[in-house]
Amino acid sequence: MAQAMKIAIVDDEQDMRQSISQWLALSGYDTETFSSAEEALKVLGPDYPGIVISDIKMPGMDGMQFLKKLMGSDSALPVIMITGHGDVPMAVEAMRVGAFDFLEKPFNPDRMSELAKRATGARRLTLDNRVLRRELSDGGQIMKKLIGQSPVMERLREDILDLGQADGHVLIDGETGTGKTLVAHALHAVGSRAGKKFVLISCAALEEEVLSKRLFGPMLPEDSMLPAIEEARGGTLVLEDIDALSETLQAKLLSVINEQGTPAETRIVAISNLQEAGKTCEDALRPDLFYRLAALRITVPPLRQRGEDILTLFTRLSEQFSEEYGCDAPQVSAQEAAQLLQAPWPGNVRQLINIAERAVLQSRRGSGTIASLLMSDHEEMQPVMTTEGKPLKEYVEAFERMLIDNTMRRHKGSIASVMDELCLPRRTLNEKMAKYGLQRSDYLA
Template sequence: MTVSRTKQAHLIAVVEDDPGLRELLQEELESGGYRVAVFETAELLLVQLETQFPALIISDIRLPGMSGLELLAQLQQREKQPPLILVTAFGTVDQAVDALRQGADDFLTKPLDLEHLLVSVERVLDYHQLRDEVEAYRRSVNAELRGPGGIIGASRVMRQLYAEIEQIASADGSVLILGESGTGKELVAQALHQQSQRSDGPFLAVNCAGIPSELLESEFFGHAAGAFTGARNARAGLLKEADGGTLLLDEIAEMPLALQAKLLRVLQEGRMRPVGSDQEVKVDVRILAATHQDLEQRVDAGEFRADLFYRLETFSLAVPPLRQRGDDIELLAEYFIDQLQQQQPKPVQGLSAAARDLLYAYRFPGNVRELQNAIERAYTFCDGELIEPEHLPARLRQNQSAAVAAPVSAPAHWPTIQELQADYVRKVLVYTEGNKQQAARILGVTRRTLYRWLTNDD
């Protein structure tokens, strides 16, 4: 192998067994300002690729040993694949089409038109450079649209949530994650874990509503061998399994009061006693609790311990519903389409304007989970490039029909801006069932501002 270093430009590898043509190609490419490495066989090139990566490969098809087409197949198995121009003296249209279909970037026939060769080289290099730039830009945009833990969203309310996650993650106290079903509370919990000092430890999630009440204590605290019928062997329990890491208690509101008291002791003292054991065990675990219910209301009703609630509420996060996230609806829809494309390739490229309008007009009571299911259904039924309204679930189309059919008439009294604001604040408070902290978050104001509005309204 010989390498020319006439100019620090693109490195081009030439694979050609004819010494005369190999030298001619090297001279022509060097005169065009490229660095050139030449090889007699494809096997020699593949060895060199382990330490040196060319910007482009020019290879004859007919070579001793591995052919140019076989070289193309070998390159396609690599994670990073350089572009390839194939050359042959026996070119036919069918052979050219077959080579391009298999992934070659261009196909040239002998005798070579050297001017055409340089044009082809420049065109292929420009194309791949542009493609790499577009891909880099796409990755940077996707990074900007993603929050901690890979959460998708760029709306104001989500950026505020990301900032809160970053602040709270560095602390080690318990966290209460509030939000409607389907908003992504577990993703928030995973983000907290990944950004915490416990990220190298285990992350476990358990749904308190999904375990029979008679098994809850054993599941959480473990049990000694023979503690009850069927307990042949000792079990560590979820709290001990998550030792050194994080445990997410989803649907914490469903935890029985007796178990809440034992959990509070773990939070306060870092110790627990397995069922049927007379020995206490130390545990070092961060507790994250999630619920879609109003725990304050549960406390008032005597269905949740006040001391545990205040312990968990030291740090709290409210995950916004999808209807408050603006353009995130379209962003998430496109993300789900991309994911489906990777799993089940189809011509579907995105949403039509009409389908997009339907998504924005719908309130999504099931939040992100409902949107994901709707896009999966639409993708399945769509045979073209764009998802249309008829591909979406019927309830979304019916929602728009109802909105269009609703008559608009002039009111007997036009309310003032102050009256509209007061009415809207009252509706938000009804929606949050009187939770002023959550209401202030929805309204985008501080709790002090909300209190001032309520005082002025009274």
């Protein structure tokens, strides 16, 4: 689940704090205000779930000192600095130290909202990947996150294991929301570089000049970070939104790749997130760079091709959200299971996560249906229209598997309790569990 982003506003002028807070609150952000850098530092730890907007000129600890403290604690924390008219040199210095960007007074509120959107997006990506890295003590852990028994998921796991052992650069593509970044983590975790650095950069989240410096340098002696190419030496550098690279940066990246030779000192995993109709990563990149990156390639399957994995994922997600919200997970009827299987899922797993959370919330209120959630996402969608016609038998079997799976989970593997609830004799239950690849050991508490 995406973590809610906060915005910490630090300014010694109360009117300025309040006006920024009110504007950002109207834009849907959760804000908190601080009258001094010293006060803010008591709250802004290394994994602060948000970004910082700070004035440069403040009594006591000024904005530059504050920025250096924040960068020393968490160099990936986006900090937007507010400068007075004529303080552009100071703003440039702040960018060198590590500021995400700056606003010059009097600033356009829409410009501030735009920066806040980019900065919170970058922060969410950073925090999500830190959580993943903490969970990935070994490759087996992340492979467990690639849930599903559909043929396309079996093939994806096989591809990850094969390419993880290779040493060439990799291109990962696929529709938005399919889990391409998770696949990049898996490639690193199952390969020989697993114990080395894993560095992830979003090419679309940074302005070209900042991105160039972050990727290739030169870094000044005072900078706390190495260029990403150096930082990831011996390990893996993941470049999200590779298609957002300008022609100049594409040329620089190609030059670095050519200089490294084979095997590469730094393995590059490029992720393409192109969403424009009829356009591909090959269209966006210069041919020589594309073919260097796409020597090894993984296409992550869309959710609509994953069959009954949809029900398995929905069950897992709704269980997680029900535990988080302190309520029971919604019970899925046969009709609702069919609707989940039939939905087109343009937002893929990301959309499924959203639907599962909303299903839990409306179940807690005792109202609403899964069909209404699906139709609110896609008004043109008919209640039970399928993107691909399937035999009735497939829908029945998918629902039956989900029902047994859910019941086994709820009773923590107690065969007697499951037999009683589903009114099944022991032999029939055993046969169905074998048919659907369900093992009692997976459910024991």
